[in-house]
Amino acid sequence: MTENYEVVVVGGGAAGLSAALVLGRSRRRTLVIDAGEPRNAPSAHMQGYLSRDGMSPAEFLAAGRAEIARYGVELVQDRVVDARKDTGFTLVLAGGRAVRARRLVIATGLRDELPDVPGLAERFGRDVLHCPYCHGWEMRDLPTGVLATSPLSVHQALMVTQWSKDVRLFLHRVDEAELTDQDLRRLAAAGVAVVPGEVAELVVTDDRLTGVRLAGGTSGQGAVHDRAVLYAAPRAVPNNELLVRLGADMHDTPFGSYPVIDERGLTSVPGLWAAGNASGFSEQVVNAVSRGYRAGAAINAELLMTDLDAAVGV
Incomplete structure (x- = not known):
């Protein structure tokens, strides 16, 4: 049997919970489907979110789930395995449940593919980082490295100098x-040392990053650069499968393929909305919450006007 909802939100992170909160408070029958794979799970804390600075991502999500429950929003831990568009949207979940919605919000975020350097994945979110706005204050004034994954890493190295004046850019596989x-002029002006050569591995001592080892020599054991922090830009892989399957227009960016949306988050498919990192690469938690709120409010207004127009025969 297919269950009917006014709105289904796919993704229970910051954007999805924010949309659900607005919809629940608007007295809309809403379901959140959450696969339980938040992008910021490796981080111990969130930073830069006014009134939530230093809160752990797990605590933040737990608070959000408790808030939406107060307004009757349902949340299920599951994954959407099929979706189709007709007069509304029909979704099939991995657990076998089928649900229909008049409106659908995709807030499935993105996943990070990390550079293939031994020791890097194990340190990610601790002393291997990707965002100085998220972690720069906590790592200020420490010997810092930046792993170049593309020429765009120059920008990252320059930004990091706001938090540390001891920065080395490891070119790794960038010529x-x-x-x-x-x-080169900007790097020199900022005092960033450019280190050519491929990074072979990270050096970890007593469960903390202490160095970056370069490849080299007949033994493969190259020089070690003492570093306490390493910034590395992961490859962003948007979880956009549902958007593509439902026919949303997409546009390619240097950080993956994202839906074409208006200022509220509406895609090219009527009734289909995107929020958070499903809608763009640079949505930090605070931005994702805003995107979700905006989508939720717009959906409630659209449903209200649709029903009023139907009642008067428009």
Whole structure:
């Protein structure tokens, strides 16, 4: 039997819970389907979110789940395995449940594919980081490295100098010839040392990062650069399968393929909305909450006007 909801939200992170909170408070029958794989799970704390600075991601999500429950929003731990669009949306869950919704919010976020450097994945979210706005204050003034995964890593290295004046850019698999004259001048002006050569592994002592080892020599044991922090930009892989399956127009960016949306989060498919990192790469938690709120409010208004127009025969 298929269960009917006014709105289904796929994704129970910051954006999805925010949309659900607004919809629940608007007295809309709403279901949140959450696969339980938040992008920021490796981080011990969130930073830069006014009134929530330093809160753990797990605590933040637990508070959000408790809030939506107060307004009658249902939440199920499951995964959508099929979706189709007709007069509304029909979703099939991995557990076998089928649900229908008049409106659908995709807030499935993205996943990070980390550079293939031995020791890096184990330290990610601790002393291997990707965002200085998220972690720079906590790692201020420490010997810092930046792993170049593309020429865009120059920008990351320059930004990191706001938090540490001891920064080295490890070119890894980026050829120095790929850097522009402007890149080199800026790096020199910022005091960033450029280190050519491939990174072989991270050196960890007593469960903390202490160095970055380069490949080299007949034994493969290259020089070790003492570093306490390493920034590495993961490859962003948007969880956009449902958006593509439902026919949303997409556009390619240097950080993956995202739906074309209006300022409220509405995609090219009527009734289909996107929020959070499912809608764009640079949505931090605070931005994702805002996106979810905006989508929830817009959906409630759209449903209300649709029903009023139907009642008067428009």
